[in-house]
Amino acid sequence: MTKPLKQIHLAAHFPGVNNTTVWSDPRAGSHIEFSSFAHFARTAERAKFDFLFLAEGLRLREQGGKIYDLDVVGRPDTFTVLAALAAVTDHLGLTGTINSTFNEPYEVARQFASLDHLSGGRSAWNVVTSWDAFTGENFRRGGFLPQEERYSRAKEFLATANELFDSWRGDEILADQETGRFLADAKAGAFVHTGAHFDIHGRFNVPRSPQGRPVVFQAGDSDEGREFAAKEADAIFSRHGTLAAGQAFYTDVKARLPKYGRGRDQLLILPAATFALADTDAEAEELAREVRRQQVSGATALKHLEFVWNRDLSAYDPDGPLPDIDPDVGGDHISQGRAQVRMYRDPVATAREWRELAAANQWSIRDLVIHTGNRQNFVGSPATIARSLNDFVQADASDGFILVPHTTPTGLDEFADKVVPLLQEQGVFRTEYEGTTLRDHLGLAHPDGIRDERAAS
Template sequence: MTPIRTVHLGAHFPGVNNATIWTDPQAGSQIDIESFRHFARTAEAGRFDFLFLAEGLRVREHNGRIHDLDVVGRPDSLTVLAALAAVTDRLGLVATLNSTFNEPVELARQLATLDALSGGRAGWNLVTSSDAFTGENFRRGGFLDKADRYTRADEFLAVCREFWGGWDGPLPRRIEHQGPFFTVRGRPTVPPGMQGRPVVLQAGDSSEGRELAASSADGIFAMHGTLRAGQEFYADVKGRLAKYGRNEDDLKILPGIGFALGDTEDEAQERYRYQRWAQISPPTALQYIEAVWGRDLSDFDPDGPLPPADLVVQDAPELALGRAGTHRDNRGTAEQWIERSEATGWSIRELVVELTTRHALVGTPATVAEQIHTFVQERGGDGYILVPSVTPGGLDEFVDTVIPLLVERGSYPAEYVGTTLRDHLELPIPTVPIPPATDPARSAAVDRAAVVRSLG
């Protein structure tokens, strides 16, 4: 009989992302510490592997104005997670941190500190950027070509791991690194914690990103949430592991996904429809097509037809700053959208709602539990990172209604089975020397980690 595969779940704090519905009556602050505490405690009550914070290094703009769905007030992720370490006991704490606009030794120290403070629960979602707009906040600016950002990221991670593993018994050894991006000499300042070193997730979907994940990451924040697309991505990335001497279970694939629950299927679909429309306000719909037409379209009715394609300005300055650009042939894209909207009778806003809709888990708690269970058992992924639509209570109903049904299926733990993030994700502990300590509690922790490593 085939063993039941464990469902792994992360919880994405709704804040720096376009899925968050700020106009919802239940929406709260994205910066108040009570919002973070509520969300973290809910995730821990549901035995989620980790809480996940996105990164927002600059408020996005559109045509010189703040983007309609963006928010001002983006607290530093590591500071927030350090505060949450004090009000949680088991929940993993994962921060999205950019390898393009940070320095590896300092970031390695910060993450090692969080890992020590939390008892081995720290994680890092490694991302890159070739965005010059974001780079204007930093000394180097947006100097990196796209081809260089993963080269820098790979070396950045290598330096971090040299410092995390730079111990000979109780003493830190000298680290000397010479590479194309970093020349570093020094000694680690924070000893390794309970899980050896922080867990590293990676969010790139390009071939370079997949290769970096296969060679170096512990998990992937993926975008392929349907079963077929997930299976293709799973097979591709996990198929790259063997050449790096890694096994299938050494890397967890976790697509980000939204959800809508209801007492009936119809009620769930109605909630999902509300979410989709609330996420695309009339100004947002116009801004979305303005990025393709290359001009101000505020005179057009978002509930009316699309502008004609001959209004497209091919060489217009980029209007959407701080957001990923996906349209290279603006005139061709506009013509495709016009053809589609004329065939369906969709307005500007209706078209944008359809264009921006991603796969979500929609249905009764029983339906959603079955979708998650099947996705993992059939290797669409190892679980999901859930992205609620409301801050901070968007996870509450899921924990109350779906989690117990996953436990009944035998694919989700009834209790946490370990204390570290690596325990939760069923990842091997790296063979990093842990210096001895005189404190009895610390000594017990060191002994436990040593025993775990000795067992394989």
């Protein structure tokens, strides 16, 4: 019996603080002006994408005590942007990264419930933690939470938020048919939570929203993060972009679901994916090489090397050889607010490996960073990329992709116009939205036992 084709889920990632955006491209626009967000969201909705994904940056990154100015240096508030986008879109899901370390459950639950009302049931929450005291200083909490406790707080944070969402039930809401106002009985919104991280009680003041709860995303890749996702999340924003790594991750996480009474279709795996699209495969390959060189300028290459060496390398020639000195493994790190710092657990071993690679290939510092950094996941003509995307999903390496273009806000336009129609022709991607909420788009059930009476009437 032929296995039915899986439907591909597609989403669009508006890049935040990143090393992906090619700022030298004349098409690169503002990451602050609302017109950029609006264009990006409208393109994603025109292509019938599931959702837009908005990252968050709680502190400007620094290197050597100075603002790191080689990528975006600002980020407007996530909820403000998503609420504004709700007014210029009708179907597109609106996903925001909101930190569980430096916020409080009541305020976050209230914001997401409000966004879900404003958007008609299209909100989603990417639950993240923060491990560094550097970011915490913005909240007068620098170092207040040991790294090993971040998931403990995240789990209780999400559980507490769900208690607040669930404190309004459908049978507690009465609608005045003449005025359209909602009335509630004495039980509505009442909550009590006592735990290791939160001890709160009171009354939640936002009625039940169209989805009941926002869709929950999780992005951690550790064993603890995978377990958290298997138990609590609706989707994972993963980083595994190759077929073999994607299949291994997919198999591992899906296998964890039964212990929590969940089926394979109750958790979607959606890796981030970049692409280089051109009329022919050869042109796309050339474009990919050009984009990589634009993404890694000489200054960027030196800064990237400093992540590992933990030294000021500004005196080195980026087109010259790698430093022959070893990384400084003592004292404070030269880079603050950067996830990359954690990627190199053994800087001395990494430096040795990189020197050997550079020597064997006659690479300069810049060449090394270009070749060892992230590459485009999909490169080719529209037909090639459509086929590759579909092959990846049908091989159970993912359930779809969150696309990250290298220019914003127009970097998604060509994909929407040339690749999406091919996926639709193959019958693996929708031609129209079939529901109204993000849970509908993702094929996810509403929370058990919870029903929005207004949506049903």
